[in-house]
Amino acid sequence: MQRKVALKITTTLCTKNGCLDAGTIERVQSLAFLIPQAFVANTQRSLHWFLRLRSSSIFQVCVMSKAVVDVPPKGGFSFDLCRRNEMLSKKGVQTPPFRKTGTTIVGLVFQDGVILGADTRATEGPIVCDKNCEKIHYMAPNIYCCGAGTAADTEAVTDMVSSQLQLHRYHTGRESRVVTALTLLKSHLFSYQGYVQAALVLGGVDCTGPHLHTIYPHGSTDTLPFATMGSGSLAAMAVFESKYHEGLTREEGINLVSEAICSGIFNDLGSGSNVDVCVITKGHKEYLRNHQLPNPRTYVSAKGYSFPKPIEVLLTKVTPLKEKVEVIEGGDAMEE
Amino acid sequence: MTKQQANWSPYDNNGGSCVAIAGADYCVIAADTRMSTGYNILTRDYSKICKLADKCVMASSGFQADVRALQKHLAARHLIYQHQHNKQMSCPAMAQLLSNTLYYKRFFPYYSFNVLGGLDNEGKGCVFTYDAVGSYEKVGYSSQGSGSTLIMPFLDNQLKSPSPLLLPALDAVTPLSEPEAVDLVKTVFASATERDIYTGDKLEIVILNASGIRREYMDLRKD
Numbered sequence: 001m002q003r004k005v006a007l008k009i010t011t012t013l014c015t016k017n018g019c020l021d022a023g024t025i026e027r028v029q030s031l032a033f034l035i036p037q038a039f040v041a042n043t044q045r046s047l048h049w050f051l052r053l054r055s056s057s058i059f060q061v062c063v064m065s066k067a068v069v070d071v072p073p074k075g076g077f078s079f080d081l082c083r084r085n086e087m088l089s090k091k092g093v094q095t096p097p098f099r100k101t102g103t104t105i106v107g108l109v110f111q112d113g114v115i116l117g118a119d120t121r122a123t124e125g126p127i128v129c130d131k132n133c134e135k136i137h138y139m140a141p142n143i144y145c146c147g148a149g150t151a152a153d154t155e156a157v158t159d160m161v162s163s164q165l166q167l168h169r170y171h172t173g174r175e176s177r178v179v180t181a182l183t184l185l186k187s188h189l190f191s192y193q194g195y196v197q198a199a200l201v202l203g204g205v206d207c208t209g210p211h212l213h214t215i216y217p218h219g220s221t222d223t224l225p226f227a228t229m230g231s232g233s234l235a236a237m238a239v240f241e242s243k244y245h246e247g248l249t250r251e252e253g254i255n256l257v258s259e260a261i262c263s264g265i266f267n268d269l270g271s272g273s274n275v276d277v278c279v280i281t282k283g284h285k286e287y288l289r290n291h292q293l294p295n296p297r298t299y300v301s302a303k304g305y306s307f308p309k310p311i312e313v314l315l316t317k318v319t320p321l322k323e324k325v326e327v328i329e330g331g332d333a334m335e336e
Numbered sequence: 337m338t339k340q341q342a343n344w345s346p347y348d349n350n351g352g353s354c355v356a357i358a359g360a361d362y363c364v365i366a367a368d369t370r371m372s373t374g375y376n377i378l379t380r381d382y383s384k385i386c387k388l389a390d391k392c393v394m395a396s397s398g399f400q401a402d403v404r405a406l407q408k409h410l411a412a413r414h415l416i417y418q419h420q421h422n423k424q425m426s427c428p429a430m431a432q433l434l435s436n437t438l439y440y441k442r443f444f445p446y447y448s449f450n451v452l453g454g455l456d457n458e459g460k461g462c463v464f465t466y467d468a469v470g471s472y473e474k475v476g477y478s479s480q481g482s483g484s485t486l487i488m489p490f491l492d493n494q495l496k497s498p499s500p501l502l503l504p505a506l507d508a509v510t511p512l513s514e515p516e517a518v519d520l521v522k523t524v525f526a527s528a529t530e531r532d533i534y535t536g537d538k539l540e541i542v543i544l545n546a547s548g549i550r551r552e553y554m555d556l557r558k559d
Contacts, residue, residue, distance in 0.1 A: 102375070121559070126482060128531045231375050265559045269375045269533040272559035295559045299526040301519055307493060 102270025104232030105135060105146035106260045107201040108244060109225045110253035113210045113281035114203035117257035118146045119232065119265050120290070121272035128272070134289070136278045140165050140176040142285065143204030144278045145185075148230035149197040149217060157198050161185050178204040178211035182221060190219025199229045205280050232264025232271040239263045250279065258292055265294065347399050347447045348373055351534030352384055353483030354395035355521055356453035357495070358461030358476050362514045362545040365453040366521045367395040367481075368529070368556060370537040380537040380558065387549070389414055392427040392454035393542050394434070397481030398468070399447035406446050409437060427454030431464040431472060438470030445469050449480040455544055476510055483528035483535040490524055514543065522554055529556045 102123040107116045122130035137145050137158040143165075147154025161184045165176045181202060189196055200215040214227045226244050228236040239260040248256065257277055264271040275292040279285065354367040367384040370377060385395045386407045394410075396403040413433060417425050425433070431452050438446055445468045452464040452472075465478035477495050479487040495510050510517065521541060529536045536559070541552040 123533060126533055127486075128533060131530065267377060269372060269377065272533070272557075295557050297526055297530065298556050299522045299554060301523045303519070305494065305523070 102268075103135060103148040103230030104228070104236050104261055104264025104268060104271040105148050105201050105230050106228045106236050106240070106257055106264075107146065107203045107212045107214075107226065108240065108248070108253060108257060109203075109210050109212050110248040110250065112250060113205045113279065114212050115250075115253045115257050116144055116146050116201060116203050116278040116280070117261045118276045119261055119271040120274045120276060121265075121270070122151055123270055131273050132290070134276065136276050136287065138162060139181050139202070140169070140204065142206055142280060142283075143176060143178055143181055143202070144280060144285070144287075145181070145203075146201040146229070148199045148201075153196045153198040154200065157185065157188060157196060158200070161188070175206055176204075177206040177208065178202065178213070179208075182211075182213050182215070185215050186219045186221050189215065189217060194218040201227050201229050203280060205282050210280075228260065228264075230264070230271065232268035235263040235267040236260035254279065254288075254291070262292070262294060347402075349398065349447070349482075350378070350400045351482050352397040353479060353481035353487060353525070353528055353532070353535045354384060354397050354449075354451050355479040355487060355491070355524060356395065356451045356463040356465075356477065357491075357510060357512075357517050357521065358453065358463040359510055359512060359514060359517055360461065361455075361459055362517070362543060363393075363453040363455060363461035363463065364514070364517045364521055364541065364543050365393045365395050365451070366525065366539060366541040367397065368483075368525060368535050368537060368539055370535065371400060372534055377537075383540055385540055385542055387542075388425075388430055388452075389427070389454070390424045391544060392425065392430045392452065393544060393549075394450055394452045395480075396448045396450045398449045402446040403448045406437065406448050406450075410434060413437075426457050427452070427462055427464075428456055428474075430454070431462075431474070434464075434466065435470040435472045438466065438468070442469050449484075451478050451480050453544065455546075459546055461544075479524075481535075483525075483532040486528045486531055487524050490527070491520075494520060514545065518543065518552070525554075525556060 102121070103119060105116075105118045107114060116136055118135035120130075120132045120135065121128055122133045133151070135146055135148070135154075137147055137154070139145050139158060139162045145158050147158060161181055164184055165181055168180065169176055181204070185200060185202065189198065194217045197217045198215075199217055201212070202215060203210075203212045205211070212224055212227060214222045214224060214229055225246070226240045228234075228240065237260075240256070243256055243259070254277055258275050261271075261275045265273070265275070273295055274290045275294070277288040277291040279288070351372045352368050352370055354365070356363065356365045365385060369381050369383060371379050371382040382400070384397060384400075384403070385393060387393050388407075388410050394407070396406070410430070410433065414425055414430070434450065434452060438448075438450075447468060449468060450466040452466070454462060456462045463475055463478055464472050465475055465480065466472045477491050479491060495512075512520065518541060522539065525535070525539045536556045539554040539556050541554070543550045543552070
C-alpha cells in the first residue's frame, strides 16, 4: 500500500548490550528512512520497528513521531508484491507468459478519410495461439483503433474507452471526436506508467476532418499521415515510406495498406495469417474483415487420418489409502 | 557503478524442425528450410539436411553455425575411416561417432539437435535421435527442433503402439509404405507450420532406399 507518511523522527536507541556510539546511531537512522513502510506498525504516537543489522543482532528502535498523516490508498497498481516477485525470480520461478499479439498494424490518411490495417496472428512466445484474431477494435461509429502488445491490455483499454465515448455521446448529443478518444487513451496509459502494454493506432473521421494517431504504452502520442506499430512495424513502414503520397484514392489506399501488412506478415515472424482492413470516411465506414487471405494451408492429406480407439477398461477398483475423515468447524483454538 | 551480469551468449537459435521416420526398407528424413533469428527471417532457403555417408543422412536444428562445424567434423572423420577401412561407414557406426563427437564437447556443447536416419547393413531403415550432448537412442521415428513439441505427439499417435501389451508392438519400424510415410511427413509439417512461427517456407524431404537417395520439396506457409 502506498501511503504518504510525514515523519519527524527523533530516535532513541537501546540495545541489549548497552548504548551505541553516535556513528552507529546515524547509520541506523539512515536505514530507518530507507525502509519506513515495510515495518511500520502504527501505534498511537510511537512507531516501533525491529531492525536486523549486519551483525544480525536485533535492535529495538523506539521512535517518537511528531506527525503522522494517514492517506487512504489511491487507485492504480499496488506494488506490494514486487519484492516477492523479485525473490521468486531469483529462485528460478518464471513469471507466466502473457499472450502478446506480436503484430503488424498500420494506418494512413487518404483523400476521403483514413484506412486502418492489421494482420491476424496472436502469439504466445513462439507458438501461434490464434490464427485469425481481430486487432481492429471498434471505438465509435466513426472511430476505430488497432492494437498491438499484450492482447488483454489492448482489448480492455479499447473497450473501456469505447464505453466512455458512448456515455460522452449521450451527454453531449454529438458525434465523438478522435481527439477525445486520444486524450482518454493517453491519460489512462500514462497513469499506469507503461505497465498496461498497449500500443495503438487510432484513426477516424469527425466534424473536424480525418485524424490518425499513434499511442505508445507509456502514454505519448503522435499525429501522423501514416503510421505503423508492432513487431512488424519496420517491415510495414519500409513499404509506406517508399510508396505513400498525399491524396491517395480509396483503391490506392487499400492496396498500399494491404501491401504494408503483407510485408509484415511475410517478413516478421510475430505477424501472419490474413489482412484486415477498415476504411473510414465522412459518415461511412467499411470493416473489411479478412480482406486478403494470402496464407492457405499448403497440404491436406487426401486419405485423411484415423485415430486408434483407446484401450478399453477391463476392471476398476478403488482402494482408499486413508480413512475418510469429516472436517468440522474449529472450536476455541483460534479465539483471542 | 552498478554491477551487471555478463550478457553475451555464444549461442543463438536459428529455429526450424526436423523429422525422420524408419520403414522396413526405406528411411525418410525431412526438415524445413527456414533460418531465422529472433523475429526475423535470415533466409527461406537453407538446407538443414546433410548426407554423411552413402546410407546415412543427418538433419539438425538449433544453432546452424555449430551444426555446420559438426557436419564438417563428421565429414572429415568419415574420410579418414574410408581411407583406413576401404568402405563407407554404416549408419549405426556413424550414430556412435556422432554421439562421441557431441560428448567430447560436453562442457561447451554443440547447440545442435540432431536426428540421424539411414539404412543399416541389412537394408532396414533406422533412425537415431540425439540431445545436444550426445545421448542417443535407436527409434522408429523422431522429431527435433522448435516444432518437435507439436510434431512428436502426432507421430506417437499414428506410429506408436497404444500399449506395449498389444502385440505386435508397432514402435520399432513402421509398417507404413514409403508413399504413406512421405504423406505423413508432409501433413505433419503443414500442421506444425500453422502453429510454430519458426517453421515454414519450404520442406525438404530426403528418401533413402535400396535404389539410392531421392530428394523432394514442398512449399509451406511463408508467414
